[in-house]
Amino acid sequence: MTEKKKILIRIGSLRHGGAEKVLVTFLKNLPETKYEIDLLLNLYSGKYLSEVPSWVNILYLNKGEMITTNRIQDIPRKIYRVLYQNVLKRFPKLLYNGKLNGKKYDIEFAAIHGMRDEILNSPLKNSKKIVWIHNDLSEVKGYTNDEIRKFFGFDKIMVISEKIKATFLNQAQSEAERQKVEKIYNPLDTEEILAKAEQPVLNYNFDITCPTFISVGTVFPQKGFDRLLKVHKRLLDEGFQHKILIVGDGYDFENIKKLKSELGVDNTATMLGFTDNPYPHFKHSDFYILSSRYEGFPTVLFEAITLKKKIIATEVSGAAEMLNGGEIGLIVENSEEGIYNGMKKALESPEYFTTYSENLKEYVMPFGLQNSVDSIMNIIDSL
Template sequence: MKKKKILIRIGSLRHGGAEKVLVTFLKNLPNDLYEIDLLLNLYSGKYLNEVPDWINIIYLNKGEMITTNRLQDIPEKAARVIFQKVLKEFPDLLYTFILKDKKYDIEFAAIHGMRDEILHSTNQSSKKIMWIHNDLSQVKEYTDEEIRKFFRFDKVMVISEKIENLFLNLAQNESEKQKIVRIYNPLDTDEILIKAEQPVVNYEFDKNIPTFISVGTVFPQKGFDRLLKVHKKLLDEGFKHKILIVGDGYDFENIKTLKSQLGVDETATMLGFTENPYPYFKNADFYILSSRYEGFPTVLFEAITLKKKIIATEVSGVNEMLNNGELGLITENSEEGIYEGMKKALTAPESFKVYQEKMQTYTMPFNLQNSVEKIVSVLNNL
């Protein structure tokens, strides 16, 4: 059987949810069916070493992501931006000189930010797939008109019921509706449980003081600013507790500055990036999702796997993930909602036992094998 030639595009393989999901998918993909080129804008990230050897990695630039505007960093940062913009504006250069005029059967945008790069491909005959991980209705620049551009793809894979409904409501005919397919993110439960048994480093948990952990890329959408403000308010009201934020991102320094401005450096810790966040999950008392918006917060899958007490703002995917509130406390998507959820955890921690009891007998529908098989089916049927 002739292998399908596939080009997959993503910015980098840094420590974000979409990156983790993509690499988990690639690790579980049958290597006898496909010939895959993975094109990165930046050859960087913790997941690079996890990409299977049979997948060919191509990149536009190499090095760590530059998130600051220090004078010494500006020339390299500007050079990368200009180079990538030129290739986006003139795709012939990319396909001729970097991809060597290779003809692909399928071109696959692994994040919505790669929409235009794939749609402007010089491979007119290739089938185009989009994988959407965010609720774009909550992203300011994505008007209905912008979102409708995704219907130019042959298939649009979405990761939650809310995102699926967004696209179905914008579809103008049955043909467009048929392009939308909901596939839950492929995640490896066994890997999470094994890694959680490793020791905690660079942090000390105090069993006498409740710790709320939040894990994610430090972007404004994650709402870490809201979390710290609520933390300060509860401390001022006399509720002893600690906050642990695990992750890195371009908003890291802003959130770190806010932490100092609020005067909570002693009780709130920003651990930064860690290869293995799961021991921190395991040892914390509560997991809190403070996001302003999500697509399908895979971090809750990890928290459920580790049977944590969960508080989450009502964003896309949370009701599905928490089985409509059976597995965790869902709060209003606001600073006040976060406050009420955390206050309940501190004043009535016993009320969370009902969620953990449900988790003991709950079978998650987000099965790794099912998700991979469904994506493979999409690839094979194009």
């Protein structure tokens, strides 16, 4: 029997983000017999912890919920966490000899781009190193060309869309570097989405007399929920009756909630917070709206496509690829005006979306779960 490959995977936490969900879906579909996996979290928290298979060994630097506020009583804990993590980042041998018991890994895997330096500075010089890029870094503040170049220190750079692939290929300085970049579609479980969508809707009453636009995602500025609410207000003022449902949580939650009240749309826009199962809400909404400023490959569109929703999406990385070049959903300009035009079209001429719905019926997604898992296993096995 061949010896199991020893793999260290690093990620911040298992909170409710796309990259976290994708990682857990990947782990759930791996054969237990083939790999020995240590999953190292900076913070032992998040909704997906319970979904990690029991054979994966979870380790962590700190425990407890993420601290997103600056309340006086939270500051000492926040400072301690930051200092502790920074010390381990600067002196990785402390981490590898301590928490990791001097274990030697065959593969070290940064599950998000933010873990780049932690993996590249590993004291294990013989391990093969992989990074999984979920965002279009050319759009992320602080990622200059020099910063993006540093990723070529990895043996493999897994990217999730054509746009991200192009960003890295543009920075590659040799054929060997170009060969490091591999596009892998995110592993996502269609069967699970369809089954969960059949469950009852919790904490929300749908109004059948009024169209509902749903948007699901972590509440960060990146997701553009501020733009969505401003457009909602503008359309209401023009007499277009409709409702907005935002599902998700994140550090910008209170700011967006405050904006909702300032705009005077508390009766027509609902912020539901995080739910383990947003799919019944998807199913009963009339339109799915992606208002993001930037994305890597918006996983949420995969969910909307699976549930055959009428989709409006800003022109971000991955949107055209996911929506088959605009055949199965409306792609609008990445601006407040673009979102306004898309939503107005949905409210003024709902029949315009019939073609998308027809195209969706016939559409077969190229990104199957097993296909993605096999592709990532092939990369791991080839190193």
